[in-house]
Amino acid sequence: MAGDLLKIPGVGHATAAKLQRLGISTIADLLRHRPRRYLDRSAVSPAAHVKDGQWATVIGVVERAESRTSRRSGLRVLEAVLRDESGRIGLVWFYRGKRGWGPTRPPVSAGQRIVASGTVKWTPYGPTIQTPEWEPLPQSANASHPLSPVPVYPLTQGITQSQLRRWIHWALDHGDVADPLPERIRRRHGLLSLKEAYESLHRPKVLADAEAGRRRLAFDELFAWQLEMARAAQERRLTPAFVCPAEVLPPPAFAAKLPFSLTGAQERALARCSAMLEEPWATAALLQGDVGSGKSVVAAYMAARAVLAGHQAALLAPTRLLAEQHQRNFQRLLAPWHIDVALLVSELPAARRRELAERLAAGEPMVVIGTHALLSPDIRLDGCAVGIIDEQHRFGVSERESFARKGKAHLLAMSATPIPRTLALTLYGDLEVIALDEKPPGRQPVDTRWIHPKDRARVYAFVKREVGRGRQAYVVFPRVYGDDEQDQAAVTQAEELARTWLSGLCVGLVHGQMPPEQQEKVMRAFVEGEIDVLVATTVIEVGIDVPNASVMVVEGAERFGLAQLHQLRGRVGRGEHPAYCLLLADPQSDAAKRRIDALRKTDDGFAIAEMDLMLRGPGEMTGLAQAGPLEFKAAVFPQDLDLLQAARDEARRLVEGERATR
Ligand code: ADP
Ligand code: MG
Numbered sequence: 001m002a003g004d005l006l007k008i009p010g011v012g013h014a015t016a017a018k019l020q021r022l023g024i025s026t027i028a029d030l031l032r033h034r035p036r037r038y039l040d041r042s043a044v045s046p047a048a049h050v051k052d053g054q055w056a057t058v059i060g061v062v063e064r065a066e067s068r069t070s071r072r073s074g075l076r077v078l079e080a081v082l083r084d085e086s087g088r089i090g091l092v093w094f095y096r097g098k099r100g101w102g103p104t105r106p107p108v109s110a111g112q113r114i115v116a117s118g119t120v121k122w123t124p125y126g127p128t129i130q131t132p133e134w135e136p137l138p139q140s141a142n143a144s145h146p147l148s149p150v151p152v153y154p155l156t157q158g159i160t161q162s163q164l165r166r167w168i169h170w171a172l173d174h175g176d177v178a179d180p181l182p183e184r185i186r187r188r189h190g191l192l193s194l195k196e197a198y199e200s201l202h203r204p205k206v207l208a209d210a211e212a213g214r215r216r217l218a219f220d221e222l223f224a225w226q227l228e229m230a231r232a233a234q235e236r237r238l239t240p241a242f243v244c245p246a247e248v249l250p251p252p253a254f255a256a257k258l259p260f261s262l263t264g265a266q267e268r269a270l271a272r273c274s275a276m277l278e279e280p281w282a283t284a285a286l287l288q289g290d291v292g293s294g295k296s297v298v299a300a301y302m303a304a305r306a307v308l309a310g311h312q313a314a315l316l317a318p319t320r321l322l323a324e325q326h327q328r329n330f331q332r333l334l335a336p337w338h339i340d341v342a343l344l345v346s347e348l349p350a351a352r353r354r355e356l357a358e359r360l361a362a363g364e365p366m367v368v369i370g371t372h373a374l375l376s377p378d379i380r381l382d383g384c385a386v387g388i389i390d391e392q393h394r395f396g397v398s399e400r401e402s403f404a405r406k407g408k409a410h411l412l413a414m415s416a417t418p419i420p421r422t423l424a425l426t427l428y429g430d431l432e433v434i435a436l437d438e439k440p441p442g443r444q445p446v447d448t449r450w451i452h453p454k455d456r457a458r459v460y461a462f463v464k465r466e467v468g469r470g471r472q473a474y475v476v477f478p479r480v481y482g483d484d485e486q487d488q489a490a491v492t493q494a495e496e497l498a499r500t501w502l503s504g505l506c507v508g509l510v511h512g513q514m515p516p517e518q519q520e521k522v523m524r525a526f527v528e529g530e531i532d533v534l535v536a537t538t539v540i541e542v543g544i545d546v547p548n549a550s551v552m553v554v555e556g557a558e559r560f561g562l563a564q565l566h567q568l569r570g571r572v573g574r575g576e577h578p579a580y581c582l583l584l585a586d587p588q589s590d591a592a593k594r595r596i597d598a599l600r601k602t603d604d605g606f607a608i609a610e611m612d613l614m615l616r617g618p619g620e621m622t623g624l625a626q627a628g629p630l631e632f633k634a635a636v637f638p639q640d641l642d643l644l645q646a647a648r649d650e651a652r653r654l655v656e657g658e659r660a661t662r
Contacts, residue, residue, distance in 0.1 A: 075095065303388065314374060
């Protein structure tokens with residue numbers, strides 16, 4: 001119930017507004033707010049025995065707490081000394097004093113008994129923990145009693161960890177939790193009740209509790225997904241679609257008029273798509289393949305079949321730039337059959353739009369390619385026999401289905417972020433999953449190198465040289481704005497680079513927090529060659545074909561998932577020039593190092609997706625989630641494959657039951 005947050009002691013309207021920024025508007029949302037991680041305090045170290053670089057938890061009394069400003073760096077340093085029976089350890093917080101924000105006194109005060117955790121750093125003054133996680137301890141708590149893990153939550157400005165913990169505890173004690181999952185399903189898979197799950201998640205006694213809580217929430221998430229998939233599949237089986245007989249355009253006849261010969265994978269894909277189009281009900285397939293694997297050809301085949309059978313085909317793309325690119329590509333591929341390929345975007349002048357809408361409504365056989373504008377109610381596509389969705393994860397399931405339902409269409413959903421076959425089959429069990437796992441010949445591999453950040457100057461000298469030869473380059477940063485010391489942020493670095501190493505070049509900037517029209521404007525300028533170097537965040541993942549771009553520089557490469565890095569690399573090497581992917585990384589963890597090595601060894605998106613599942617270090621997010629096609633919050637793979645299967649079976653059972661009683 002909205003507004004019920006105000007029942008929590010200490011939460012007023014102002015706080016409720018802040019919580020909203022975290023997506024929390026009800027007590028139920030508060031309970032669903034999952035910790036980002038936990039502080040494991042099962043082992044407490046004596047202050048005298050901590051080692052450099054170690055993650056440690058220390059219990060003690062704050063001896064002093066003070067602040068000073070470093071004259072050299074302008075940093076404000078807040079310091080405290082924590083003492084236990086064995087010795088002392090420093091606690092340090094830094095703030096950029098120059099900007100004049102942040103507290104002026106340490107958050108702890110002398111005499112306070114606290115537990116502090118963090119990574120130990122050795123300094124000339126002895127061991128310290130920088131920016132420790134800490135909480136006050138009652139005088140009675142003693143170190144021989146194991147300390148429970150402490151949840152660490154995603155925060156927003158003006159809300160602290162301890163406040164959030166306090167409110168969540170209140171919600172656990174006072175909120176009632178209705179469990180939507182039938183008990184028999186829970187029992188069958190050994191899952192906690194929802195109330196137990198929240199308790200375990202927010203107040204675990206040991207880390208295993210938190211994991212059990214997470215699994216329950218993961219099941220809910222996977223079950224909801226599988227239900228949606230199963231219902232959509234059921235619906236499709238009952239929905240008629242236009243038959244587009246193979247005689248109008250057998251795959252070999254199509255292939256014969258292409259400017260190249262098909263890969264084996266493309267031939268197999270065409271055969272399966274051909275079979276789908278002979279069905280009288282609404283079939284659907286997921287076409288997976290790396291950027292450049294030739295998905296458009298498969299889509300163009302389906303579109304041609306629809307039109308030659310006297311129907312329409314529509315392709316939905318996430319941006320206007322992509323839609324235009326598809327239009328050019330389809331016009332080229334479908335030229336031998338004189339098929340009309342129209343473009344429908346929201347920028348179209350009203351008169352042109354009306355004219356196109358009328359032709360479509362009249363059922364004129366043609367291909368229409370467009371953006372969200374295609375979904376608008378005034379666009380009728382009754383004659384649509386084939387619906388194609390590019391970058392399908394950019395659209396919701398309901399958008400996908402309503403798109404296909406505009407006509408009597410078979411659906412082809414395309415994705416350039418392959419997921420491993422085993423996972424794909426379970427996840428999308430009711431879809432045809434078609435893989436283009438073979439690259440067209442003649443493509444040169446991208447020279448992928450791993451470069452230490454101390455050699456950054458060389459990297460940018462190289463970029464400058466490539467631009468001098470007429471090429472273009474991307475530089476990708478892990479974040480939009482910076483808030484840490486090694487400022488790996490696109491916004492500040494774009495300026496910095498333009499002023500220093502890349503001076504004299506035209507440097508553009510695009511990131512996900514810019515309005516979409518602005519993003520598109522910058523991308524267009526890059527496509528048209530007005531911008532030499534495009535500084536970006538991962539928004540360019542779902543991007544655009546710029547054959548002239550020959551260098552991809554990834555700053556802070558250790559912060560990206562494997563699949564993501566692979567995606568980024570796919571942006572270059574699309575033209576005739578040799579291409580380079582330069583990964584600037586100082587990998588702290590072994591997992592990060594293995595990821596980068598893997599990338600250097602293979603160029604196959606499917607192999608990389610498999611490795612991405614396996615190569616995650618503890619606590620690292622799955623690259624799949626980062627890359628977009630599967631935005632699960634609680635579920636992680638491969639650990640939860642069993643849950644996924646369970647969720648699928650239960651969802652099918654439920655949907656079949658619904659049909660039986662209908
Ligand atoms: P995707 O959509 O999977 O990223 P495209 O379908 O756009 O890939 O294909 C990338 C490029 O490769 C296009 O220029 C296309 O014409 C070309 N191409 C596709 N299939 C083949 C093939 N079998 N042989 C040679 N070139 C191909
Ligand atoms: Mg494509």
